Amino acid sequence: MDHATTMRNHELQRQWYGAPLGELCRDLCGLFGVTQSGLAEILGVSPAMLSLVMRGQRARIANPDAAARLSAVLHLAHEVRSGVVPPGAVADALAAIQANRTPGQESLGAAVTPPSPAGEPEGDGDLRFALRLRDLLNARAGAVEILDAAALLEGRHPGLAEILRTCGAGRTDEAVSLVRRLAGHPEDGRRRYP
Incomplete structure (x- = not known):
């Protein structure tokens, strides 16, 4: 691979992720105390694939599951750096991320309430709203494109970027929490949407 392509891929990574993935992945390995192979396992890619992306021989991880992870x-x-997630909870959080599949599938986040006869989850209006929003976003773009759009918006419109990342390419429980927070609901509150 030529130097120009590697440089272009690193520049794309800066636009999408804020820094080249080599820097970010080395930082993640140090923060979480895992090897590069361990990080690849968490993401669900081969160590060789992660190495290609880290060296800039590929611009991104193409697998939507791995990109979402x-x-x-x-x-x-x-969240660990800001103190939201305590160090003792990191191992469980990483295991949960490793177990997740592409957003939009029922394996993610909180358990999805069985659908009502009308085809919607019963009970929790915030969950219904988050699922509808996720389905709408995923009908227009995959997880990788949603994350790309969020990265483009981050500098000028961080709130919109957070909505895209969380509701379009995040876990269901995180999307519900965001909906509740933005609507001013308590975390355990139940609001019914018409």
Whole structure:
């Protein structure tokens, strides 16, 4: 691979993730005390694939599941540094990220309430709203494109970027928490949407 392509890929990574993935992944390995192979396992990619992305031989991880996990790991790193997630909870958080599949599937986040006869989850209006928003976003773009759009918006419109990342490419329980927070609901509050 030529130097120009590697430089272009690193520049794309800066636009999408804020820094080249080599820097970010080395930082994640140090923060979480895992090897590069361990990080690859959490993301669900081969160590060779992660190495290619870190060296700039590929611009991104193409697998949407792995791309969503990378976003979740980067988000977890921010929460650990800001004190939101205590160090003792990191191992469980990483295990949960590793177990997750592409947003939009029922395996993510909080358990999805069985659908009502009308096809919607019963009970929790915030959950219904978050699922509708996720379905709408995922009908227009995959997780990778949603994360790209969020990265583009981050500098000028961080609130919109957070909504895209969390509701379009995040875990269901995080999307519900965001909906409740933005609507001013208590975390355990139940509001019914018409």
